[in-house]
Amino acid sequence: MSEPFSSPPHPQPLCSRRHLLIRTGGLLALPATGLLHAKPPSTAPTASTAPPATPTVWPHALQVPGGVARLSLGPAATRPQAQVRQAEVDVPLLVVGDASEWTAVLGIALAAPLGDAHISVAQADGSGLRQLPYTVARKQYKEQHLQVSPRTVDLSPEDQARYERERDHQAGVMTTFTTPPAGQAPASLRMRVPVPGRRSSSFGLRRVFNGQPRNPHSGMDIAAATGTPIVAPLAGQVIDMGDYFFNGGTVWLDHGQGLLTMYCHLSSMDVRVGDVVKAGEAFCKVGATGRVTGPHLHWGVMLNRTMVDPALFIPA
Numbered sequence: 096m097s098e099p100f101s102s103p104p105h106p107q108p109l110c111s112r113r114h115l116l117i118r119t120g121g122l123l124a125l126p127a128t129g130l131l132h133a134k135p136p137s138t139a140p141t142a143s144t145a146p147p148a149t150p151t152v153w154p155h156a157l158q159v160p161g162g163v164a165r166l167s168l169g170p171a172a173t174r175p176q177a178q179v180r181q182a183e184v185d186v187p188l189l190v191v192g193d194a195s196e197w198t199a200v201l202g203i204a205l206a207a208p209l210g211d212a213h214i215s216v217a218q219a220d221g222s223g224l225r226q227l228p229y230t231v232a233r234k235q236y237k238e239q240h241l242q243v244s245p246r247t248v249d250l251s252p253e254d255q256a257r258y259e260r261e262r263d264h265q266a267g268v269m270t271t272f273t274t275p276p277a278g279q280a281p282a283s284l285r286m287r288v289p290v291p292g293r294r295s296s297s298f299g300l301r302r303v304f305n306g307q308p309r310n311p312h313s314g315m316d317i318a319a320a321t322g323t324p325i326v327a328p329l330a331g332q333v334i335d336m337g338d339y340f341f342n343g344g345t346v347w348l349d350h351g352q353g354l355l356t357m358y359c360h361l362s363s364m365d366v367r368v369g370d371v372v373k374a375g376e377a378f379c380k381v382g383a384t385g386r387v388t389g390p391h392l393h394w395g396v397m398l399n400r401t402m403v404d405p406a407l408f409i410p411a
C-alpha cells in the first residue's frame with residue numbers, strides 16, 4: 096500500500112502491476128468529479144452523461160475510450176451478426192436481446208480515436224453489410240510522470256523473450272469467440288464483484304516512466320489479502336491459465352460472444368482449462384504473483400478483444 100511506485104515498469108503490460116488505489120468518492124461518481132472536463136473541448140464531443148445511478152441495463156453505456164456502446168440492431172427473427180474493424184481485422188461483436196430488439200454491445204478501445212465510427216451488421220436478407228454509426232466522446236484519464244532507475248525499466252534479454260512469448264500466446268486467447276447454444280447465454284450481463292475489497296478507479300491511468308509512455312492500466316485493481324477466494328462474476332468456461340512474467344498466476348474465463356474476463360497475480364488457481372464455473376462460484380485466490388509489490392486482484396473485462404472498464408459491469 097505504501098510503495099506504489101517501487102515496482103519496475105514494463106514495455107507492453109496487459110496488467111501494469113500495482114497501481115495507486117485512487118479514491119474518487121465511488122466508481123459511479125467518477126464522471127462527476129470533473130475529470131471529463133479537465134481539458135478544453137476538442138473537436139470531438141465530450142461525454143455529458145454519467146451512467147444512471149440505478150441502471151436497468153448491463154453493462155452501462157459510456158461511449159468513451161475504454162467504455163461500452165450499446166447499439167440497437169432492431170427486431171429480427173434470429174440474432175443478427177455484427178462486427179467491428181479493429182487493426183485491419185473484422186472482429187465479431189456480442190449481440191444480446193430477443194426477436195423484438197437486438198443490441199450490439201461494443202467495447203471501445205482506450206486507444207480509439209474520438210469522433211465518428213461505425214460497426215457493420217449483416218442484413219437479414221443476406222444482401223451484405225450495413226453500417227451503423229456511433230460516436231466516441233472524450234474522457235480524460237489521469238496520467239502520472241515518474242522518474243525511475245533505468246535498470247528497473249529495461250528487461251534482461253531472457254525476460255524480454257519470455258514476455259514476448261507470453262504476449263503472443265495471450266493475444267491468441269483474446270481471439271476466443273464462442274456462441275452459447277440458444278437459451279444458455281446469460282440473461283443479464285450484470286456481474287458480481289469477484290472479490291470484496293477496496294476497488295481502484297485506476298482504469299485508463301497512463302504512466303510515463305522517464306518520459307516513455309506505457310500502455311494505460313486496462314483493468315480494475317481490488318485490494319484483498321492473499322488467499323481471499325475470487326468468484327466468477329458470470330457463468331463461464333476456463334479458457335487459459337498460466338504463470339506469466341508480469342501478470343503472475345492468471346486465469347481467463349469465456350462468457351460467450353467475445354466477453355472474456357481475466358484474473359491476475361493469483362496465489363491459487365483451483366480449476367483447469369475447460370472447466371465450467373457458475374456465477375458466484377469460487378475458482379481462484381488473490382495473491383501477489385508476477386510483478387507486484389503487494390496482494391491484489393487485477394481484474395480485466397474484454398469485449399471484442401478490447402479491455403473495457405469493469406466498473407461498467409458491476410453495481411457501485
Ligand SMILES: [Zn+2]
Binds near residue numbers: 111113392
Ligand atoms: Zn492492475
